[in-house]
């Protein structure tokens with residue numbers, strides 16, 4: 001029993017009014033006020049509860065307890081709203097109740113707080129509504145162990161105290177809301193700034209995380225973009241330990257899982273499930289998406305919110321924010337949603353730039369290659385030779401060139417396989433695009449994969465920059481895979497996959513890149529034997545061997561030797577600025593009789609040397625000729641020529657001479673500067689010889 005007198009009440013109201021006017025910090029204010037009130041009513045607890053009717057949530061705004069309340073009950077503010085408080089939400093007047101009287105109307109489970117208070121010896125409870133503008137925004141609540149601390153006559157004083165406190169609480173709430181809005185605006189601004197000034201994705205998203213982390217008590221943040229093919233285009237994750245800042249981390253790596261793992265792939269669907277996941281709902285989410293469950297188990301996540309960034313026909317994106325030891329709720333979801341428009345725009349821009357960047361790099365790369373191509377085109381030698389085996393090869397080249405068929409060029413070293421590959425490309429509809437050459441034998445096996453298919457930055461030690469592979473570079477054009485027989489077995493499997501699927505993935509990349517490339521492969525090994533020996537995959541061999549082209553060695557087309565020799569003599573003289581010198585007949589015979597294990601390349605080197613050392617009228621082969629190979633058996637070639645051999649050789653010489661003259665004359669036979677004039681014979685005679693020797697139209701003759 002504590003009846004207050006009117007002057008006492010007036011003094012108290014005056015005191016509270018002064019405190020509200022002078023004390024800025026709400027907590028300090030309510031502490032001062034409750035201390036003062038306790039002098040009149042020695043209660044055991046004073047609590048200010050605010051309620052949000054829309055969300056049906058209550059929170060403790062201020063608390064002064066003079067007894068120990070179990071931790072789980074302190075946190076059970078929501079259950080207070082859900083049970084006892086709910087029945088009083090519309091109370092406009094002060095309720096003074098005896099706890100023992102109210103309890104029986106609730107089950108122990110419905111009102112655990114009330115039961116506990118009773119068990120703690122509390123006997124009386126006061127609930128005074130806070131109604132600053134007519135609407136109840138919360139309650140002032142007192143509990144006392146005295147059974148009759150308050151009487152009915154105290155209610156008007158309590159109502160007066162409540163209405164003063166209501167104004168202070170309302171101000172504090174408005175201030176808190178303003179502060180929250182300000183913080184959100186600051187976060188939005190900082191995120192905006194990061195999104196549009198930081199170009200590097202990981203750094204940009206890291207800043208976004210830090211900002212989100214200022215308002216949401218989260219430990220993990222995941223950003224996911226899923227492409228139309230259902231694979232991740234962006235799978236970025238950030239984590240922070242208590243007291244630390246966020247850092248990128250890779251849950252897949254930690255779980256030793258590839259992005260293609262079914263567990264990882266099914267979890268792409270999470271982005272389409274926006275909402276708040278805590279308690280039982282979070283457990284359900286973890287059961288449905290095993291990856292989420294595995295991350296929860298490993299890091300002890302207790303709740304998540306999923307925010308959708310966009311859901312378009314070709315792509316979906318979302319944000320996953322998770323907390324440890326906290327129940328993220330609707331409020332956090334609302335805060336996270338604030339950044340959706342900017343983040344979505346920035347990510348879409350990023351993806352568009354990424355694509356543009358990819359195309360730009362490709363174009364740049366292509367341009368470099370084109371320049372190289374053009375440079376090489378200056379040296380581009382027409383395929384010289386008139387022998388029947390070579391003519392047969394060239395016939396097949398013109399058959400296959402216009403198609404997109406894969407070609408396998410086989411032949412000994414130096415037989416002109418690369419020349420043939422260029423000829424095929426240059427006669428194909430892809431001739432305007434690039435021809436990219438990769439020598440599979442020139443790089444250590446570890447680097448060939450990156451050379452062929454490219455890699456992402458950081459995909460292996462030393463991968464400091466993203467690199468586009470030759471296959472991607474050749475998109476729309478032709479790739480020439482030289483020395484294909486040297487390709488390590490495991491890369492043969494990868495190459496086969498690219499040939500079959502027409503798409504590739506860079507090392508460390510998560511994206512599948514479609515490529516349209518024509519493949520020409522070359523080898524100086526017998527691939528069939530390599531297959532039999534288990535060094536070359538049979539399936540790849542069959543795939544490459546769609547159109548085989550076998551280049552005969554020079555010793556099997558000796559007819560070409562003279563014309564090639566003269567072609568190189570002229571070429572190197574021009575290159576070294578030396579006069580063009582003829583080749584003596586006996587030297588030519590010598591050249592034609594050699595085996596040329598290095599084929600045309602070896603012959604070209606030999607002539608090059610002769611051009612360099614020669615001083616007289618004719619080319620000097622005294623030092624240039626390669627030693628005869630030991631395998632050549634003298635018996636196979638009689639020292640003395642038969643007449644028929646001599647005639648055959650003479651014919652071959654005459655033919656080479658005429659071809660050379662025609663070459664110099666640009667294919668013209670008669671007239672000034674024509675081949676006849678150069679050879680100092682009558683044009684008619686030359687025509688008939690051309691005819692007899694079967695020299696064909698290629699030179700404009702006959």
Ligand SMILES: Nc1ncnc2c1ncn2[C@@H]1O[C@H](COP(=O)(O)OP(=O)(O)OP(=O)(O)O)[C@@H](O)[C@H]1O
Pocket residue numbers: 381382383384385411412413414415416417418419420482522523524600601604
């Ligand atoms: N028919 C030809 N006419 C003119 N030059 C030729 C001819 N065949 C080959 N060459 C020249 O010989 C050299 C070797 O040719 P190429 O590089 O095409 O041979 P390859 O078979 O690819 O050799 P490798 O297997 O060693 O790579 C080149 O300088 C090329 O221009």
